[in-house]
Amino acid sequence: GENVEQHPSTLSVQEGDSAVIKCTYSDSASNYFPWYKQELGKGPQLIIDIRSNVGEKKDQRIAVTLNKTAKHFSLHITETQPEDSAVYFCAADSSGNTPLVFGKGTRLSVIA
Amino acid sequence: NAGVTQTPKFQVLKTGQSMTLQCAQDMNHNSMYWYRQDPGMGLRLIYYSASEGTTDKGEVPNGYNVSRLNKREFSLRLESAAPSQTSVYFCASSEAWGNQPQHFGDGTRLSIL
Numbered sequence: 001g002e003n004v005e006q007h008p009s010t011l012s013v014q015e016g017d018s019a020v021i022k023c024t025y026s027d028s029a030s031n032y033f034p035w036y037k038q039e040l041g042k043g044p045q046l047i048i049d050i051r052s053n054v055g056e057k058k059d060q061r062i063a064v065t066l067n068k069t070a071k072h073f074s075l076h077i078t079e080t081q082p083e084d085s086a087v088y089f090c091a092a093d094s095s096g097n098t099p100l101v102f103g104k105g106t107r108l109s110v111i112a
Numbered sequence: 113n114a115g116v117t118q119t120p121k122f123q124v125l126k127t128g129q130s131m132t133l134q135c136a137q138d139m140n141h142n143s144m145y146w147y148r149q150d151p152g153m154g155l156r157l158i159y160y161s162a163s164e165g166t167t168d169k170g171e172v173p174n175g176y177n178v179s180r181l182n183k184r185e186f187s188l189r190l191e192s193a194a195p196s197q198t199s200v201y202f203c204a205s206s207e208a209w210g211n212q213p214q215h216f217g218d219g220t221r222l223s224i225l
Contacts, residue, residue, distance in 0.1 A: 006154075032211030041218070043204075043216030046214070049213060089154060089155065093210065099143075100214060104153065
């Protein structure tokens with residue numbers, strides 16, 4: 001089955017700097033890769049996703065890149081703001097009985 | 113448009129008690145899911161319902177049962193709660209099964225003493 005590894009587990013950046021979170025996956029048949037943001041006391045919220053027919057997708061300050069050959073994908077947040085502080089999860093689809101397999105999360109702290 | 117609504121938000125149980133967690137979605141989604149979230153473990157799938165009338169086991173189903181009451185509602189039941197089931201439980205839904213965005217509720221925080 002699919003296995004998703006996420007790094008780093010914690011990340012601190014200065015306000016205005018960029019943040020990068022990386023995930024690797026094991027199933028070469030995976031073709032859907034969403035990213036979720038979870039604020040304290042809330043459920044995960046989809047912020048961006050990418051499918052395997054594209055290599056990069058941007059939405060304002062957020063971008064995701066996908067390298068299918070290496071089986072890894074990354075979340076890039078530019079010009080970070082304090083409200084970007086949250087836990088971020090990557091996920092990949094799976095051919096098994098779990099539609100999405102999640103990474104263990106990255107706690108991002110943006111320091112003003 | 114509320115999205116995915118979970119009740120209750122918090123609950124404390126004693127070992128051996130039973131409990132049903134409720135979930136409802138108003139997006140006319142076909143598929144619904146129950147996850148548990150433990151520190152450092154990410155989100156683990158307990159049970160899912162790919163479509164109305166079907167349910168199936170996920171990664172960690174032991175100690176749980178589910179009911180897809182109708183297209184909107186998907187409940188999770190703990191028949192005899194154990195301390196190992198202390199967790200935050202999330203319900204999610206998606207338009208269809210598979211590689212589709214999932215929409216999450218805000219969770220039920222369950223403590224079992």
